[in-house]
Amino acid sequence: MTSQQDLLDTLAQVARALGNGHRLALLERLAQAEASVETLANTAGLTIGNASQHLQQLRRAGLVTAHRSGKQMIYRLTDERIVTLLGLLRQVAETNLAEMERLISRLFADDDAEGALEAVGRDELLAGLTSGEMALLDVRPEEEFEAGHLPEAINIPLAQLEDMLDKLPQDREIVAYCRGPYCVLSHEAVQRLRQLGYRVRRFEEGYPEWKAAGLPVA
C-alpha cells in the first residue's frame, strides 16, 4: 500500500527538480552541449556557487551526470528524453495557461512590429531545405554549434552577426535558429537582418528539439 505512494513521492522529487526557472535554464543549456559549472553559471546568469547547488539537485533527481575533466566538472543530460519531456511540459503549459500566451506574445512583440512574420515550422523547413529554397543560420555561440548542429547550417554567433554578413547566401531565404522556442538569439538575429534587407525568418524550434525528433545532425 505505502510503497505505491513512495513511488509517486520519488517521481515527485524528479518533477520538483524541474520546478525552478533557473534549473530549467540550466537544462536548456545542457540540451545544447555538455558544459562546465562556470559556463553553465554564465549562460544561466547565476553565481558559480548557486549554479553548483542547482546542478547537484538535478543530479540527485537523475537528470544530469557529472564527470571531472582536469579541474573542471563537466555536466551533461543523462537522457535524450529529457528534451522531449521539457517539450511536452511546454506544450501542456502553453495550451492550458493563459499566462503563457501573454508572456509569449510579449516575446514576439518586436517581431510583430516588423511585419508579422510567422516562424517556420519543422515540415516547412524540411521542404525548403531539400528544394534548396532555404539556408540555415545557427546563431548560437561557436561552442554549442561545434557540439552539434542542423545539417548544412552556417554558424554566426549573434555577437559577430554584422561582421560576417558575407557568409550569408543571397539567393535563398535564410532561416535562423538557436537553442529552442524560448531562446531569444534567433529573434534578435531576424530583427537585425531584416533591417539590413535580408529575407529571413525564424525556425520555431531549436537544435535540441530537432535532434530529439531523430532528425540528422552534424
Add this chain to the structure above:
Amino acid sequence: MTSQQDLLDTLAQVARALGNGHRLALLERLAQAEASVETLANTAGLTIGNASQHLQQLRRAGLVTAHRSGKQMIYRLTDERIVTLLGLLRQVAETNLAEMERLISRLFADDDAEGALEAVGRDELLAGLTSGEMALLDVRPEEEFEAGHLPEAINIPLAQLEDMLDKLPQDREIVAYCRGPYCVLSHEAVQRLRQLGYRVRRFEEGYPEWKAAGLPVA
C-alpha cells in the same frame, strides 16, 4: 532578456505542481475519470480540505479544470497529454534513478515469489486479443470502468473478486489491468487468482496509457 526567464519561471510553476506525491496520486485518479473532491480525497487518502487545496494548486497550474454539478465540484484533466507527460516523467525517472528500481522491485516482490511472471506488454496484449487467446479483466471500481475501459474487458472490482469468479472465461489466459503501472489493484488480483489456479498475468500499463496511445476504448 528577462521575459525569457519569466517564461521558464511560469513553466517551472507547472512542474512544481507535479512535484508532490499526493498531487500525482490525484492526477492518476483523474486520468481514469473525472471525479468530485470527496471521491478524489478518498482514493488519494487525503482529508477533504487538503485535497481541495491540492486540486486548486493543480488548477492554477492549468492541469485540471473544475465545474459544479449540484453541490459537488467535479474536477477533470484539462489535457489528454498530461497522461503522456506523466508517463514520460516515469520513464526518465525509472532509467536514471536507482531509487526507483529499488521501489519497483519491492512492489513486484510478491509477484516474483509466485513464480516470476512477466507483465504483458502492449503489443503482446494486442496480439493476444485479436487471436482470441487472451481475455481482459478490469479490476478498477465500477465507477472508473463505466467512464471508459479497454474493449471487451470484464469489470470485477477487486473487492468482489471471489464473488464473481463465474464471469471469468476458463478457456483463455486472463490479463488483468487497472489504473497504471504503479497501481496495485492488478498485482493483488493476479496473486489471488493464481492461488485459485487461474492462468492470469498483469498488463504492464493501465487504462490511461492505453487511451493516450490512441487505442480504442469503450
Add this chain to the structure above:
DNA sequence: CTTTCATTCAATGAATCACTAGAATGATGG
C-alpha cells in the same frame, strides 16, 4: 609543498509549502 583555480560544502535568513482545524460560502431540499 605551496599556490592557484574550479567547484563543493556548511550555515544563515527570507520566502514558500504542506497540513490542520475551524469559519465561511453556495447550492439544495424541506
Add this chain to the structure above:
DNA sequence: CCATCATTCTAGTGATTCATTGAATGAAAG
C-alpha cells in the same frame, strides 16, 4: 427562510527551498 451538505477560505504551525556568504576540498602547475 432554515438546515444540510460539499467545498473553499483563513490562519497558524512546522518543514522545505532559495540565494548568499565564506570556508573547505581536490586537481594541477610552478
